[in-house]
Amino acid sequence: MTDLSVETLVADTRPDGTGAESFAPVLPVDLRVTGLAKSFAGTPVFSDVSFGLSRGEAVAIVGANGTGKSTLLRCLMGLIPTDAGSIDVVGTDVRSASSSGLRAMRAQIGLVSQKHNLVPRLSVLSNVVQGLLGQKPGLRHWSQSLAPARSRAAAMAALQKVGLAQLAQRRADRLSGGQSQRVAIARALVGQPRILIADEPTASLDPAAGEDVMDLFFDLARQEGVTVIFISHNIDHALKYGDRILGLANGGMPLDARAASLNAEQLRGLYD
Amino acid sequence: MTDASLPARFERPSALAFLGYAAAIVIILWSFTGAGFSIDKVVSSPPRFADFLDRAFPPNLEPQVLARLGWKMLETLQIALAGAVIGITLSVPVALLAARGLIAPTWINQIVRTALGFIRAVPDIAWALVFVVAVGLGPFAGMLAIAIDTIGFCGRFFADDMEAADKGSSESLTATGARKLDVVACATIPAAMPAFISTSLFATEKAVRSSTILGLVGAGGIGIELKVGFDLFDYPTAMTVILMIAVVVISIEYLSGWARTKIIGVVR
Incomplete structure (x- = not known):
């Protein structure tokens, strides 16, 4: 044995x-x-x-x-x-x-947590824009509506990478678990x-969503x-x-x- | 079947607990004595109350009286709304300083929390008296009293709401290198926002209730009409004022409950 x-x-x-x-x-x-x-x-x-x-x-x-x-x-x-x-x-x-x-x-550093930890009442795009706060502190990165064009474009590009550009305006608390984790990955990646x-x-x-997220994350x-x-x-x-x-x-x-x-x-x- | 015996329905209190219960009963009885509690007066009051109702009904519904009281009630609502909006707005920065572990060091948290405790300890009618002295008779004194009273209420609860807010989003933003102020603005405040809204609606209800009596000390609003009605034994007009206050306060409570449900989807 x-x-x-x-x-x-x-x-x-x-x-x-x-x-x-x-x-x-x-x-x-x-x-x-x-x-x-x-x-x-x-x-x-x-x-x-x-x-x-x-x-x-x-x-x-x-x-x-x-x-x-x-x-x-x-x-x-x-x-x-x-x-x-x-x-x-x-x-x-x-x-x-x-x-x-x-x-x-x-x-x-980019962090992706078990519970995704998005800000639930904000839009998907605002959540991703906030991933730039470490590099660009201040009011203009508190929300996508205040963000400079370059930051908005970077956030949209990150969302495109995770396949969720079409949900940019949706509130984060209205996403499925898998979508939410993809947004968390976009937020982690947006600051390169x-x-x-x-x-x-x-x-x-769930196992299928977990496999998708892991494949995407490592790709x-x-x-x-x-x-x-x-x-x-x-x-x-x-x-x-x-x-x-x-x-x-x-x-x-x-x-x-x-x-x-x-x-x-x-x-x-x-x-x- | 287990061999464990059933526990007693009621546990016997310890000697210390027994002394505590006895002391509580003594303090309550002592309070009744200090408050002048009298069974005789309770028994004899219904006829006097019935006499008051007899003299107050029907309420005074003369058009010119209703118009005058209506304008005063409108002024009352203006005092309440303006005071509540100023108070709620100023409560946010005050709460940021009062909340532990956010942006201010512990000694500032303690100072601000003590100041908020002092504000809450002073009744709104006392604040109205202070502001009547400071800015003169009229609704402005009432509005300031409502604003300071709202800061005492909302400042404390906003701070507690932020301390209790889910820390997950904050930690994720902190991990990106965001500054404390950015983390608070982007994660802590949005996480506490449903509680902020609920507390603000309660503060507005409270402001409307408070503003109806500030007129008793000359701080504007419909309270002065109530005082004059009782002082001149014009009970029908006083009853009209009481009914108007009841209708407005109950309506505001319903409106507030509806708004709370619509905005945050929770009835508290």
């Missing part, structure tokens, strides 16, 4: 057996995390997490509930404080950056980010040459769309391996 424990899996994927396998990036590095630790009210979530992302790479984060996947993403964006370690995102030291430094760093972060982007969608990300880091509980998605897979378990990151070297059975071991 195959032993699918995390320890066995890690041993299988770590040639030296001393720690998570470290892939020396060939391309420029967009993100590097070293010795990261995070706890809530004294309860550790994870510690000693280290990994790097090369430009254009797609990395899936997998792991059971409560292992800190979403927390890790929020740490990367500087949305919550961390306890120890270092995070470098597109040349910004997230832990020591000023507010303006963090905003400049975040302006190079260097890194796309997706937190369980298909969790609230666009690869066209734009964007680095992608995504969380998924769907092991098939992790293996299909990720170049690399990071696994969180037991308060650490015991798995860092090429997707091609793993199979679904091995990944399921992380959930035991």
